[in-house]
Amino acid sequence: MKIVDVQVRTFWHTTHLEKDTDGHDHPGPARQVRKSLLTLVAENGVEGHAFASPEQVRPHLVDSYVRPVLFKQDAFARERLWQDLAHWQRGSGGQLSDRTLGVVDVALWDLCGKLAGLPSYKLAGSYRDKVPTYGSIMCGDEIEGGLAKPDDYGRFAEWLVKRGYQAIKLHTWMPPVSWSPNIEMDLKACAAVREAVGPSVPLMLDAYHWYSREEAYALGKGLEALNFTWIEEVMDEQSMSSYAWLAAELKIPVIGPESMGGKYKHRAEWVKAGACDILRTGVEDVGGITPALKTMHLAESFGMNCEVHGHGAENLLISAVSKNCRWYERGLLHPMLDYDACPDYLNAIDDPMDSEGYVSLSQQPGIGVDINLDYINSNLVV
């Protein structure tokens, strides 16, 4: 089944998120932002879609790499098309990022599911049809009634557990919060959450990403005393040897890498170096569903779990087709944001969670994103 067209639509939508100077999301006033939809059209008219930032699917990348690689190719040749596109990264002079690879790969998986009349996770071979879910709390802030104090985290975590989440991950305070980073405050927030939810709920910490080895060690020992399940991205992930040192020093499992490039091959080096006890992947981080599955299988070969970074149907798919993955990361969550509110460009959210803390996979053909194309076509950026 040949691909006969590659299209990009960029549209306006309303967001209630704003990024701080470190790139972390926080609640903000409603504002209009641009978003793009990449569409692959098969010769029988069936379409596969994936959302992207406009920069990830800008004309230079689509015209120079995406369309030349995909045009008139068999949509089901996902492995070869991903390899061909990845091969262009070196020759693109750093322009063709893993993020763009990921968008194209997600659109291919969506197209193949729709062509086969199957939910795309079934194409990979499902392991389960619903995934246990943890609540991933947003980075701390200085907002009254937000996440400004340890007790704010405690109260919110208590609410999340009552909502059904089976585990909770904190992102604590980071710059530009004026008094951060601060290990003592990180541990006070973790202690407040442990106190609020009791001893049996699995808890994880994802903190300031540039602590020193000594600071990360002190944080890790504090988490061990609170019986936390893992410690995440507390040092610069560019120093793999620092993580190998930390993993050797701590009992609490060290998870990573999240933000590093290098796809599954760099993650193989982390496993070989003993730099993590739990591996981490994510469709955006490693360049798509195809390489994320390779990362998951790499971890399985070493008897390791691999946890998936990020929310959305494509990351849910990875969790649903993998035995060595405990949870789906739902978030980011904040007391002032209604995560279950449907964005204007969708007809329904990707990941509705039941009261038991499970997100079920969509049984519709494709990756399970219910796009409001009428809204998109009525709000195009001209």
Ligand SMILES: O=C(O)[C@H](O)[C@@H](O)[C@@H](O)C(=O)NO
């Ligand atoms: O660093 C960020 O932008 C956020 O913390 C984000 O990556 C968050 O989803 C995360 O780290 N999850 O593990």
Ligand SMILES: [Mg+2]
């Ligand atoms: Mg993280």
